[in-house]
Amino acid sequence: MSSGFATSRFSRGLILTCVVLAILAAVAPVALPTLVKQMTVFWVMVIIAYTWDTMGGQLGYNSFGNVVFFGAGMYASAVLQIAPFTDMAAYTAAGEQGGALVLTNAQYFAGLLPGLLVAAGVGFLLALILGFAILRLRGHYFAIGTLAAGIFVAQIVANWEYLGAGSGLTMPGFPGKGAAGDQAKSTFFYYLCFGLAGVTFLFLQWLYSTRFGLAANAIRDDEDKAEAMGLPTGRYKIIAWAISGFFLGICGALYGNFVIHVDPEDVAFDGAGLGVWMVLMVVLGGKGSLWGPLIGAVLFHVTKELLWTYLLGLQYVVLGLLVIVIVVFFPEGIVGWLRQRFPNRFGERVEAGEVR
Amino acid sequence: MTTLLQVSNCTKRFGGVVANEGISLTVNEGEIVGLIGPNGSGKTTLFSSIVGAHPVDEGSVQFDGAEITRMNVPSVARLGLLRTFQQTRIYGKMTCMQNMAISAPTGRGLKSMFGGFTADEVTRAEELLDFVGLSSKRFLRGGELSFGQQKLLEFAMALMARPRLLLLDEPTAGINPTLINGLIDRLKRANAQLGITLLVIEHNMRVIMNLASRIYCLAHGRLLAEGAPEDIQSDQRVIDAYLGAG
Numbered sequence: 001m002s003s004g005f006a007t008s009r010f011s012r013g014l015i016l017t018c019v020v021l022a023i024l025a026a027v028a029p030v031a032l033p034t035l036v037k038q039m040t041v042f043w044v045m046v047i048i049a050y051t052w053d054t055m056g057g058q059l060g061y062n063s064f065g066n067v068v069f070f071g072a073g074m075y076a077s078a079v080l081q082i083a084p085f086t087d088m089a090a091y092t093a094a095g096e097q098g099g100a101l102v103l104t105n106a107q108y109f110a111g112l113l114p115g116l117l118v119a120a121g122v123g124f125l126l127a128l129i130l131g132f133a134i135l136r137l138r139g140h141y142f143a144i145g146t147l148a149a150g151i152f153v154a155q156i157v158a159n160w161e162y163l164g165a166g167s168g169l170t171m172p173g174f175p176g177k178g179a180a181g182d183q184a185k186s187t188f189f190y191y192l193c194f195g196l197a198g199v200t201f202l203f204l205q206w207l208y209s210t211r212f213g214l215a216a217n218a219i220r221d222d223e224d225k226a227e228a229m230g231l232p233t234g235r236y237k238i239i240a241w242a243i244s245g246f247f248l249g250i251c252g253a254l255y256g257n258f259v260i261h262v263d264p265e266d267v268a269f270d271g272a273g274l275g276v277w278m279v280l281m282v283v284l285g286g287k288g289s290l291w292g293p294l295i296g297a298v299l300f301h302v303t304k305e306l307l308w309t310y311l312l313g314l315q316y317v318v319l320g321l322l323v324i325v326i327v328v329f330f331p332e333g334i335v336g337w338l339r340q341r342f343p344n345r346f347g348e349r350v351e352a353g354e355v356r
Numbered sequence: 357m358t359t360l361l362q363v364s365n366c367t368k369r370f371g372g373v374v375a376n377e378g379i380s381l382t383v384n385e386g387e388i389v390g391l392i393g394p395n396g397s398g399k400t401t402l403f404s405s406i407v408g409a410h411p412v413d414e415g416s417v418q419f420d421g422a423e424i425t426r427m428n429v430p431s432v433a434r435l436g437l438l439r440t441f442q443q444t445r446i447y448g449k450m451t452c453m454q455n456m457a458i459s460a461p462t463g464r465g466l467k468s469m470f471g472g473f474t475a476d477e478v479t480r481a482e483e484l485l486d487f488v489g490l491s492s493k494r495f496l497r498g499g500e501l502s503f504g505q506q507k508l509l510e511f512a513m514a515l516m517a518r519p520r521l522l523l524l525d526e527p528t529a530g531i532n533p534t535l536i537n538g539l540i541d542r543l544k545r546a547n548a549q550l551g552i553t554l555l556v557i558e559h560n561m562r563v564i565m566n567l568a569s570r571i572y573c574l575a576h577g578r579l580l581a582e583g584a585p586e587d588i589q590s591d592q593r594v595i596d597a598y599l600g601a602g
Contacts, residue, residue, distance in 0.1 A: 210472055222446070225445040228433060229438065229513070236469065348451065350493060
C-alpha cells in the first residue's frame, strides 16, 4: 500500500513484530508448561478485545452484547459435538452427575471441527439479525440495547432444557486421561486460541487497510456526515458486527471445550464479567488502534491473574482502582496517550508552506 | 439548459411549526443559484428536505428527472446530490488525506465497500487539497484545523465525491475576509472547470451577489422573491424582510 492514508498497513515493522510475537507465543507452552491454562485464556482475551474494538473502537459503537456471539458459539459447538454421539436431552438432563461424555479420538475431532465451523456461522448470523434490529440505535441507546440483548439471550438459554437450562452442560472429555491428558488438552487449545487470535488480528488489519477502515472511522467521527457523503453506513455497521460475531463464535466454542463445563450465565453469556472486561481491555489499551487491544489484554489479564492469586477477596477493589487510575490519567488509553505525546510517530505532521 | 433540481410545492412541518410552506424552486445544470433569507426562515430545512434527511410532508423533489422525495440520504448522495453543513462537519480524528480518501465516490457493492484506494484517487485527493490550499496540512487530523480550514476541507471533500449538484450551507461563515475572496474564486472555478452546479445559502451579500446568477429569498418558511441579484437587491419585500434599509 503506497496510498499513505489507510489506517494501518502491513509495513515491515508490523510484519517483524508479528513474527517475533508468533515465535514467542509458539514456544511459550514449552517454556512455561505450568502457565499454559492462563496463557490460553490470555489469547481468548486478545480475540475478545480485538473483536470488541471493531465495533467499539473503529466504528465507535460500544457494545455490551458481544457475549451473545461468544456464548452462542459455545452452545452451537456443544450441540454439534454431543448430539451426534448420544441423546442430547438425556445427557444434559443428567447434568454433572452423569459425567462428561466419553468419545473416541476420531469422534472427538469429528465433532470439534464442524462444531467450530457452525459456531462461526451462528455468531455471524446472530450478529446480522441483532444488527438489523438494534444498529439503528446510536450512542448510549445502542449500548443499552446490546446490554438488553445479552441478558435476553442468556435468559433464553438458561431456560432451555435441551441445552441443560440453568445448570449448563458438560462438553465431551478431551481424549487422554489424568494430568497428562489435562496438560495435552490445555496445550491443544492453547495453540488453537493463539492461532485464532493471530488470524483474527491479521484479518482485521487487512480489513482496516481497505475502504472499510476509513468508512468505519468516518462513522465513528460523524455518522450524519458519512451518510451525507453517500457511505452505506447501515451495511458497514452490520457487516462489522457480523465479522466480530464470526470470530467470537469460534472463540466461544474453543473456550467452552477448554473449560469443559459450560454454564449459561457464568461462562457463556457472562455479561457482567466478560461483557465488561472486553470493554475495559480496549479502553485501557487504546480504542481503534493497532496494538491497543493487545496491550489492554496483556495489562488486564496479567493484573487479573496476579490479583486473583495474591489478593483474593480484594481483587475487584484493586481492579476497580486500576481502571479509575487509567481512565483519569490515560483517558484515551495507553496508545492514545502515546499518540498525543508523540504525534510524529503516528504520521501526523505539518509540512512547510502556508495556508493560502 | 436542463433542469437538474426541481422542488415543487414542498411543505415541511415540525409539530405545529411550519418550517417550509409550498416552496418551489428550480436549479438548472451549470448554474450557481443563491438562497438567502433571515435566520429561521427555513433555508437549512429546505436543504435537509432536498437530500432526504427530513423528508417533506407535501410536495416533491426531483433530481435530474428522477423522483427523490422519499429516498434516503446516502442514496441521494450517491446520485451526485451532496450537501455541506452549516456547522462544519468533517471527520475529526482522521487526517485530511483520510477525510478526502473516504469521500471518493462510493457504492453499496462489496467491491466498493471493501476495496482499496487507487493511485488515481490519491492523486486527486492531493490535488484537491492543494486546490483549497491545505496541502501542507494533509497529514494533520481534521479536528486540529481551525474552523475556517475545516470549512475548506469540507468543501474539498465534497469536490472529491464528484457531485453534480452541491448544496453549500454558508460556505464563507467564519472565514476571514482575505480567505473569502479566494473561496469565491474557488467556488466559481469548481462551477466552471469541474462542471458542478451550486445552490448556495449565504448571509454575506457581497459574496452571493458576486457568485449567483439567480437568487431565491425565503422568509417565514415561504418563498418571498426570486430573480437576478440586482433585482433581489432592490426588491422592496426583500429589503423589508431581510436586507434592511441600507
